[in-house]
Amino acid sequence: MTGVATGSPTSDAELMRRTQRGDPAAFAQLVRRWQPKMGRFLARLAGPAADASDLCQELFLKLYLARDRYREAGTFSAWLYRLALNLARDAQRRGRRWPRLLEAADEGPSQWPTDEPQRQEEQEQLAAALAELPEAQREVVVLRLFEEMNFEAMARLLGTPATTLKSRFAAALVRLKERLSAQGWAEPEMET
């Protein structure tokens, strides 16, 4: 699993200990360290940037409220990923997710920064296709492709056997490919 190594000048665990002792500066440092990564993770799982900012705010609030429950039995990053995953799932059940992403794609310019119109269109198609995946498949795609987590670490995080996750991941990629093929994504030119 990726994350800030505990060997850095001030480890995540040390910052959490200082937060537990009531040091707000330590918590601020943790937020600065993890906010970009968790923001991206939540955005991939839960939709457009506006929602991701809300979720990110909620994630670090939950982290702060749960600071006394943190134990160093596992890595801090695994604990944080679990919090984020549960938060995204809850948000999904509350219904504040994909429709807004799809509406945003339909309504006008995307909130995702892009360079060219064609590339922007492809990216919106990709984002929409990702958004339409079932929750379990989307989680495994985001964790593998964006978070670059291996299947063993993913199995520990999700509590699901790695073999099951591999099958789920393969099924998700095939589904995405079929969706994009139906939208006219051209097959690559064959080398002669």
Place this chain on the structure above:
Amino acid sequence: MTCNAAREQLPLFVTGDLPSEVAADLTTHLQSCAACQREEGMLRRLVSGLGQLPEPETSVDLPAIFREAARQEQRVGRRWRNLALVATAVAAGILLLLFVKVEIRGGDGQWVIALGTPRPVEKPSPPAVQPTPEPAWKQFEEKLTALQENLDLVLQDVTQRDGARRQEIAALRGSLESVKQSAGAALAATQRDVSAMYAALFPGRNPTSGGEDR
């Protein structure tokens, strides 16, 4: 490797998650199968496209987090304090009931609350246990046993009485014998007295002849 088998492995192949020996087999197959190569190309484009999705910008309002956390922790603290107050009141009530001995009872359409030691409640005596009737054969057996005991007692009594009679008879016989002996002795003494008196009155005569010897 068949095309179907190859396409099942392609998603994990393009992300480098296949074991090396399976990946080698698949590579061999791809070298000779244009359709699977196109499939692989689509998947690689897809993975590459996902990796190039722009990263959304997010922001976090740290002071707002601290304010909200303080508010929620205060609310939780108040909730716990209220809960503690309720628990204390309940505990005090229970102690009051235990030490002051408040008696609360209901029934017969009324509730009674009384202080002090509760009156002993008279408990109804348990109903007498009715003896279960014994079977007829057992009664008959008991009667037989009682009869046998009575017969034994009668036999013992008869034996005792018979022994006593025998002793009485033996005693009577002894008495009769002694009377007989004393009567014989008295008769002999009388005969001697009579003979002496006859000889004195009638010298020369035989007392057994009854007249004068002339």
